[in-house]
Amino acid sequence: MQIILEDLYSVEPGLRKHEEELKKILFEIVQLRPEANFDENYRLQLRRQLMVRVSEMQRRRASKPVWENIFTGRTPWIMAGALAAVILIISGGFLVQKKGLVSLNLKQEPLAQKFEKISLGDNAFGSLVVGQSAQGTLGRGGGGGNGSEAYGLGGGGSASVPVAGDAKMIAPFYGYKYVYKGDPLELKDDSVEVLRRMGFDVAASGLGKLLSTFGMGMVNLASFGSLNVQTINFVSEGSFGYMISANPQEGSVYISQNYLTWPQPFADCRDSACYEQKRLRISDVLPDEEVLKIADEFVKAHGLNLSFYGPPEIMNEWRLNYEKTEDKSQFYIPEVVTALYPLMLNGKYVYDEGGNKTGMSVSVNLREKRADGIGNITSQKYEASNYAAETDVSRILKLAEHGGYWGLYYPESANIMEIEIGAPTVGHVLMSRSKDGKNSFLLVPSLIFPVIGQPNPNYYTAQNIVVPLAKELIEERRDFWIMPSPAVDAPAAAEGISTAEIKN
């Protein structure tokens, strides 16, 4: 409070003689502040969603032009900073109390997960459209492999949301027009089967004695009635330990390094010279075969069922930018390389909204030559529901022309690149939805148009354009097809004009 007052006196010195009154006023203003209780579960859940999004963005870096991505970031590594309903220490031994913590001997059992589908009635998931909740949430990022927001899809000039006066110039800026070069399309089905990933209900009572011990005399969990486990974290100690984060409700598991037990090479750095001296060089990068070997061994050692996934692929987009960089000595070599095990359904790959294969990703730490995490280990149990399908081919092609579901088209732009797309295949696209604080993950039948003619591989490297076949989703994007060129500086925002107005 005294700081606030001193600031006041610097503007109006005469107020100093009224200090006691001003203190009372300030005290009362503070007292009138509304209670804004910040929910810890929400905080952790959002953090986890953001980190999944980070992983996705790292993977898509290659679709940005080289001038925007001179220091291409690390290839994805998974960081599960998830919620902690219970924290257990896994060690050998029996269920004991030790220093107030619980040790758990988990019996190794063969993993029996298999693909399951439960059919529900039509439109059982409600609206498929994003932002259908009252507050219009985003909530993407959970479940991994989700398409990017409508910024810069198709490469070139990311359409960043202008923010105050800090938006930098983004140049050169291109609009992309996708030209279909395949055979005439025919859409016969009037409905499509949308899948929604199921989680697992884990009643807290199932954890029985463990939870009663968890209370440690401080709280009687049974007094809360029926409880379900929302998320659970496990931490392994010892060098190169891991954190395993499970969300039974979403049906997902993430494994990441327990960073306290891994060497942190930059922890002691206090200046850029230190970072420069310690960062990896191109000679430190392992060959792809070795990365795959490390990833495979890690996956098998931890009993993951690979029958849902296709052969692993190394995410090497960063190498494209490395090759394009003139002064390679300045190029930031990633600490981690990712092996993607692409998810498959009915013998076909599953894609994200950006047209990239999606699935389970194993990150391999190049410095330590070890796997340091796995992302997007997901349940393969789904609910199925039929939704009305788009049957108007012209609408499908129109959306494809604009870059697909999350594409943008700038008719006002002076720089329009035409990109050819070929005959589509039918596959599934993973879409995440968030409503009322809960995330759901849909597999939506879609047309996957391959990009067949890239005008300049230096600026554009997206592989596919995806157009969902669910009619409701086609309808949703109609309002977004024609967008004004985004502001590269945003004085309007600084003057209190909202981004919605700028976009509109």
Add this chain to the structure above:
Amino acid sequence: MEKIEEKKIIENCLAGNLEEFGKLYDLYAERIYRFIYFKTHHRETAQDLASQTFFKALENIRNFDPAKGLFSSWLYRIAANSVIDHWRKQKKNLNIDDIWDLRGKGSIAQDAENKDHLERVRQYLEKFSPEQRQVVIMRVWDELSYREIAEILGKSEASCKMMFSRALSRLRKEEILAILILLFSFKII
């Protein structure tokens, strides 16, 4: 967190180490949530808008230029814009930037437990001009510096200090203190 450490984290993000964004989130999550809550008074809305803020910040982190201003101001600006967009969607025909503009202009979702309290607060804050109100709330409730307030509102520091000074001077002169004490007494009953 020391400022120099935050600066390093931001530099790392700008260099492409986006996983460092998690540390920025840890630093600002609660503050941004509270900032938005003070403008919406509805927990779920504040959570949704806070989510939007951080996703937008993450998507656009590479557009942030440290030479042009503070990261905190940039982030708060995104949050403020999200709130404005929210209210423009909710009340298309009304010029509303935050909930304090809403008096008598239609019903909105509010957290029930805070409703009476917020009504008393609204009566008090009505004494300020919208600009003064923003500065007072950001300085006293959000505990933002004048530099941050200035960058968020697009004004000078001196201007923000003057607005705050005039707001408090006005209160003192109009002897609102008696009313505040009365309000406070009601609150504690």
